[in-house]
Amino acid sequence: MAKASPPFNNFTAGELSPRLEGRTDVNKYFNGCKKLQNFIIHPHGGASRRPGTKYVNTVKASANFTRLIPFEFNVEQSYILEFGDQYFRIHKDGGTVVDGSSNPIEVSTVYTTAQVSGIKFTQSADVMYLVHPSHPVQKITRTSHTAWTISEVNFLRGPMQDPNITDITLTANGRTGSVTVTASASLFASTDVGRLIKLHDGFAKITAFTNATTVTAAVQENAEGRTELMPSYNVSTIAFFEGDPSATGLEHNDRITDTAGGFITEGFKVGQKVTITGASTSGNNKSSALIVQVTADTMLFSPSIDLVNESAGQSVTLNGDIVADNNFSLGAFSATTGHPAAVSFFEQRLVFANTSSQPQTLFFSVGGSFEDFADGIDADDALTYTIGSNQVNVIRYLTSSRVLIVGTSGGEFAVSASGAAEPLSPTNAQIKRQANYGSANIQPIQVGNVTMFVQRASRKVRELVYNFDSDSYQAPDLTVLAEHITDSGITEMAFQQEPDNIVWCVLTDGRFVGMTYRREENVVGWHEHIIGGSFGSGNSVVESVAVIPGDLDEDNVYLVVKRTINGATARYIETFSAFDFGTDIEDAFFVDSGLTYTGSAATNISGLNHLEGQSVSILANGATHPNKTVSSGAITLDRTTTKAHIGIGFDSILQTMRVDAGGTEGTAQGKIKRIHDITLRLFRTVGIQVGSSESEIDRIPFRSSADAMGSALSMFSGDKEVEFRGGFDNDGFIVVKQNQPLPTTILAIFPRLQTFDQ
Numbered sequence: 001m002a003k004a005s006p007p008f009n010n011f012t013a014g015e016l017s018p019r020l021e022g023r024t025d026v027n028k029y030f031n032g033c034k035k036l037q038n039f040i041i042h043p044h045g046g047a048s049r050r051p052g053t054k055y056v057n058t059v060k061a062s063a064n065f066t067r068l069i070p071f072e073f074n075v076e077q078s079y080i081l082e083f084g085d086q087y088f089r090i091h092k093d094g095g096t097v098v099d100g101s102s103n104p105i106e107v108s109t110v111y112t113t114a115q116v117s118g119i120k121f122t123q124s125a126d127v128m129y130l131v132h133p134s135h136p137v138q139k140i141t142r143t144s145h146t147a148w149t150i151s152e153v154n155f156l157r158g159p160m161q162d163p164n165i166t167d168i169t170l171t172a173n174g175r176t177g178s179v180t181v182t183a184s185a186s187l188f189a190s191t192d193v194g195r196l197i198k199l200h201d202g203f204a205k206i207t208a209f210t211n212a213t214t215v216t217a218a219v220q221e222n223a224e225g226r227t228e229l230m231p232s233y234n235v236s237t238i239a240f241f242e243g244d245p246s247a248t249g250l251e252h253n254d255r256i257t258d259t260a261g262g263f264i265t266e267g268f269k270v271g272q273k274v275t276i277t278g279a280s281t282s283g284n285n286k287s288s289a290l291i292v293q294v295t296a297d298t299m300l301f302s303p304s305i306d307l308v309n310e311s312a313g314q315s316v317t318l319n320g321d322i323v324a325d326n327n328f329s330l331g332a333f334s335a336t337t338g339h340p341a342a343v344s345f346f347e348q349r350l351v352f353a354n355t356s357s358q359p360q361t362l363f364f365s366v367g368g369s370f371e372d373f374a375d376g377i378d379a380d381d382a383l384t385y386t387i388g389s390n391q392v393n394v395i396r397y398l399t400s401s402r403v404l405i406v407g408t409s410g411g412e413f414a415v416s417a418s419g420a421a422e423p424l425s426p427t428n429a430q431i432k433r434q435a436n437y438g439s440a441n442i443q444p445i446q447v448g449n450v451t452m453f454v455q456r457a458s459r460k461v462r463e464l465v466y467n468f469d470s471d472s473y474q475a476p477d478l479t480v481l482a483e484h485i486t487d488s489g490i491t492e493m494a495f496q497q498e499p500d501n502i503v504w505c506v507l508t509d510g511r512f513v514g515m516t517y518r519r520e521e522n523v524v525g526w527h528e529h530i531i532g533g534s535f536g537s538g539n540s541v542v543e544s545v546a547v548i549p550g551d552l553d554e555d556n557v558y559l560v561v562k563r564t565i566n567g568a569t570a571r572y573i574e575t576f577s578a579f580d581f582g583t584d585i586e587d588a589f590f591v592d593s594g595l596t597y598t599g600s601a602a603t604n605i606s607g608l609n610h611l612e613g614q615s616v617s618i619l620a621n622g623a624t625h626p627n628k629t630v631s632s633g634a635i636t637l638d639r640t641t642t643k644a645h646i647g648i649g650f651d652s653i654l655q656t657m658r659v660d661a662g663g664t665e666g667t668a669q670g671k672i673k674r675i676h677d678i679t680l681r682l683f684r685t686v687g688i689q690v691g692s693s694e695s696e697i698d699r700i701p702f703r704s705s706a707d708a709m710g711s712a713l714s715m716f717s718g719d720k721e722v723e724f725r726g727g728f729d730n731d732g733f734i735v736v737k738q739n740q741p742l743p744t745t746i747l748a749i750f751p752r753l754q755t756f757d758q
Contacts, residue, residue: 002755006661009748010045014525017484024660038652041516041525048745049652052591053574057096062571066560067116068546078548080558085113107148110135122343133341158373159332159363169324175228186212196331202229223374344398354395360387383426396439405451407439434473445495458489482526494547496555510541532592532648539564566613585622585712590741594647601640609633617649619741622712652738659732668755673732675724675753683745684715689737692726
């Protein structure tokens with residue numbers, strides 16, 4: 001028989017997989033827990049009860065799935081957007097933004113209930129861009145606290161698909177305004193309305209469909225700022241201006257040749273190099289020039305052809321007609337081709353990816369002009385890049401770090417300039433595969449210099465981090481020690497940076513889990529959270545999560561919680577109360593979907609309609625109060641109170657791994673042992689239970705005979721030595737439980753036990 005006192009002084013490994021229960025050789029075994037429910041892990045090593053959730057509002061339509069999206073202009077002006085069936089509403093500071101009549105500000109959208117989960121987004125200042133494969137790109141603009149709009153983005157000059165290589169030609173019946181564009185063969189579809197056409201350097205947007213060969217289009221601005229089409233011309237006569245270019249007299253009919261010397265009679269294009277031939281009084285024939293503008297009446301050259309010693313920009317008149325031409329391309333975004341499904345900013349460019357017809361292609365805007373996609377070879381021109389691989393790698397997400405990370409169904413890629421110090425440009429872009437895990441269709445999160453993404457099967461979270469030794473990115477599995485936590489699949493992720501670096505995940509089955517992540521301290525610990533309301537019966541299903549900066553040096557975590565209230569389905573927006581509520585026990589908020597009453601002494605508390613028929617937990621002036629059932633939106637307390645937190649109660653449970661200490665003949669595993677007492681090292685804690693299991697458990701006394709019943713107790717920090725109710729068993733589990741609306745932080749557990757080798 002051996003005696004021992006092994007310390008449990010570090011819980012940073014979080015809840016461990018049942019498959020690790022025999023791995024006492026793994027260091028993290030003794031830093032982990034068999035069960036960690038409604039506790040969060042601190043990087044310091046301790047575990048604290050998670051705060052409760054405050055009721056913000058009921059969603060517009062409780063019968064429908066609702067999604068939360070963060071909108072962050074700066075740390076003072078951050079909002080939560082509630083996306084439901086063709087609308088969004090705005091929430092901030094634990095409340096809903098309303099108009100002058102106290103009605104919620106509501107903006108109509110194109111997204112249906114079934115589509116809101118597929119929205120991806122990126123933001124620059126007060127403008128957010130949203131993409132969904134079924135709709136044109138949208139942008140939300142905020143001009144004040146109560147002024148919000150959403151509209152379709154009107155892209156300039158692209159992005160375009162590859163130029164036409166067929167014999168099909170296009171003809172336009174005009175150059176400006178609304179024109180009719182006619183194709184020589186079937187080309188258009190009714191779903192092309194809204195699609196761009198590029199004819200030489202001119203652009204037009206299809207506004208109406210007539211048939212497969214004819215559409216109506218509105219002429220758009222081209223790369224040179226002119227709102228006109230620039231098609232080819234069939235030229236019979238070219239008249240040069242003599243003397244003053246504004247003069248009306250034309251002296252001679254000259255010809256233009258190409259660089260091979262052949263006459264050009266049709267198809268003049270901007271950027272084409274030509275040579276002037278024919279008689280001229282200036283004697284400067286055969287001067288080479290570059291066409292910089294073509295209109296229905298004139299061509300403009302640079303440098304000057306100097307027929308009569310005029311300055312650069314010599315004009316000639318064209319006597320001819322617009323002709324059919326196959327030098328055209330069609331827009332990359334439309335209902336025909338599909339709209340982009342991924343978006344991000346990178347190096348002052350707005351980047352889109354993954355249309356149904358080009359699932360492996362990225363479209364980069366002009367540098368510094370997010371809605372302009374005029375391509376070219378200049379450093380700030382737009383560019384289009386298609387991932388080349390031996391399989392279809394549908395792009396799932398884009399996210400910006402030191403490079404542009406591209407997550408696809410088949411692997412992870414990095415886009416960057418070929419030179420480390422160079423900005424990305426059309427002439428130096430390169431894309432390299434970094435990993436082969438494949439990504440789920442879930443927007444990733446950035447944690448410092450790490451990109452966290454969900455693997456293709458939606459059950460593993462990986463950290464994509466640059467490794468200087470291999471000069472590439474690596475993607476270790478963050479769920480390897482707790483694969484059971486995310487086994488049902490992840491649907492959303494959000495990152496809470498303050499106070500403890502927690503990655504929050506919504507699971508397919510409605511469970512809500514967190515991962516405390518501090519890689520520099522080797523802290524990766526998972527914990528599960530059952531939001532108060534009997535998860536097992538379907539009453540407490542988390543469906544969405546979003547995080548924005550808060551006003552109390554903490555980030556605010558918002559949830560959409562689906563509940564069954566008074567026999568009916570209800571969906572509430574709730575937000576975690578402060579993780580660090582201070583030193584006053586009256587401010588401790590450990591109920592879910594709760595509200596706070598503050599005022600004159602009262603026993604009747606109303607305004608609880610959202611909890612109708614529910615048994616609620618109560619903290620009145622810092623002291624626990626018997627549960628009450630809400631009736632007609634109110635409860636009656638047993639004693640008066642000036643401050644009360646009222647909501648659905650929840651249990652917080654920490655269960656250690658099996659003790660392995662005290663065996664004189666090797667390990668203590670599998671041997672009978674008895675824990676006779678333990679020391680709990682606590683921090684700002686009141687009212688907990690300790691035992692060998694959730695059923696064999698005793699409450700630790702915090703109240704002395706000098707403390708009046710119903711009065712608040714000061715939070716306790718220090719050691720509590722207690723006798724341990726537990727018999728002789730092979731496990732040696734220790735369970736700590738808090739089921740009252742009170743705070744708990746466990747810094748360490750020191751058991752004293754005997755192990756019997758025989």
